[in-house]
Amino acid sequence: MEIDLNHAVTEVEKHAFCNGDCDKASCVCCLSSSSSSSSASNSSASPDSSSIYLELWHVCAGRLTSLPKKGNVVVYFPQGHLEQAASSSPFPPMDISTFDLPPQIFCRVVNVQLLANKENDEVYTQVTLLPQPELAGINLEGKELEGLGVDEEGGGGSPTKSTPHMFCKTLTASDTSTHGGFSVPRRAAEDCFPPLDYKQQRPSQELVAKDLHGVEWRFRHIYRGQPRRHLLTTGWSIFVSQKNLVSGDAVLFLRGEGGELRLGIRRAVRPRNGLPDSIIGNQNSYPNVLSLAANAVATKSMFHVFYSPRY
């Protein structure tokens, strides 16, 4: 499973392209297609295709996430998709009979792109499906998939054991207040950050970590206080304010093989305000969602399904 997923995404990045959907949402393909040009000191946006990025995506998505496998045949349920879209849409419910669609559509998974919303760092996937009308009559056993992203193998998709050094901490009031910095759990700091010289009185270093968009964040990591503990000071408050973090949200750090750091966020589940808070909701909502599928079936072409693993 892990290997397959990695392959799938590597393919995506090789044939990188950017469609209209990328207008507001930052997508991996766009960013990784930016060349290796030397970038300015306070900017950087070119996540590599290393496995640590995939791991970061999965960790941000939550460990329970599983994804459809590229190349597999899945079943797309228009009704299910419509209901899901309706739940986050401001428009009144629509009648599925408007579209001349069968209740189940067999599709091959052509592509699975791991993406992240540029506005709020929400992770999501774009699944590219190609209808397979010749399979319309077969038995469902084994190869089925719900409309949105339940993998055949159940919950086996998170790359737990290939992420040796990572931690995730729910932010406290002190972490998010402007009064101080971020208190790093001891184990976390020792696992993920370069070691400090504990013989010094207040050993410190600069950490640089990239988020899902390839943006670099810099933090001063210091070991001080009585009792002594690990803290992130300078740079932390900027990160909190730019990402709009509040206590209850979580931040996570990953250390790659080469020692490079990645960081991501996982927001606390907040009461829904009824308005779609991400581009995903809009892309999946009326009147597009089913007409696109219907058109794909009619023309035997591909269509896209967006999927937010966390909802």
Place this chain on the structure above:
Amino acid sequence: MEIDLNHAVTEVEKHAFCNGDCDKASCVCCLSSSSSSSSASNSSASPDSSSIYLELWHVCAGRLTSLPKKGNVVVYFPQGHLEQAASSSPFPPMDISTFDLPPQIFCRVVNVQLLANKENDEVYTQVTLLPQPELAGINLEGKELEGLGVDEEGGGGSPTKSTPHMFCKTLTASDTSTHGGFSVPRRAAEDCFPPLDYKQQRPSQELVAKDLHGVEWRFRHIYRGQPRRHLLTTGWSIFVSQKNLVSGDAVLFLRGEGGELRLGIRRAVRPRNGLPDSIIGNQNSYPNVLSLAANAVATKSMFHVFYSPRY
């Protein structure tokens, strides 16, 4: 002169490439070749090829700078180049007779690239010369050029009249202290910045200006105090610290036709510490400087001369 130079640089950017010399120095070609991919919120590095960039370069270089014209024939003086290189080199002087070079080498100017050092924003040029052995005997009148960058037309190279809205201010102690912001000369603000609504008590706006590397800097521009004056507050101190500015250095702003702002710096001449403080010094210094020219003469191929207009 201006038109020729513009053409020259446009050519450079069309056929953008990045050679090994760009390792530490940010060059225009590298940056402008980065595609139009959507960039992250706190990053941007893609200077366009508009004339305002050329103007910024010239203003940073100082108005007295003149440059060789692309397509012209110039005379390269190895001895002069060697002496110039020696003045900023830590190595002991060399004897020019080591190289089997004539005292004057007629060359055609194949290219003139306007570049900026990524580390310290120092402007410089890379002049590409092609030896013209068939001209070795002709008279010098009219078409001569010293080894490093004296144009045939003397000092006519700075685009003064095509830079309608710009200012340059030498920074005061107050401008560079952490205690406050930057006091903008009144004429300068009125010339270069969008007008404020003077009826308000403390009118303000956000200014965004790009430097030579295409990096965006944001400043709060406010008109306040008694007597009232223009100030840059938020964002200014970060600029000062990132650029390592001290009182005596100068900052300059340019407003383009479309209202877009550019800014550059011109450092005060500080006592030389003997060590070359830029990659240029190294590139021009022993043992490369003349052997590259000698090799070009022998193989009838091109060679490069780097030139810092301000020294």
Place this chain on the structure above:
DNA sequence: CTCTCTTGTCGGCCTTTCCGACAATTGAG
């Protein structure tokens, strides 16, 4: 010269941010 306009520097004050003190909490045994 005088008068006005411009702008450099300063004190005041508020916010941000760094620091250790201390205590609440956690976890091992």
Place this chain on the structure above:
DNA sequence: CTCAATTGTCGGAAAGGCCGACAAGAGAG
């Protein structure tokens, strides 16, 4: 339970940074 390790929150202090006051300096007439 007891004890030690960990870490959340706080007061204090230093630094950053916004404000107008004031006056030095520049320039016009």
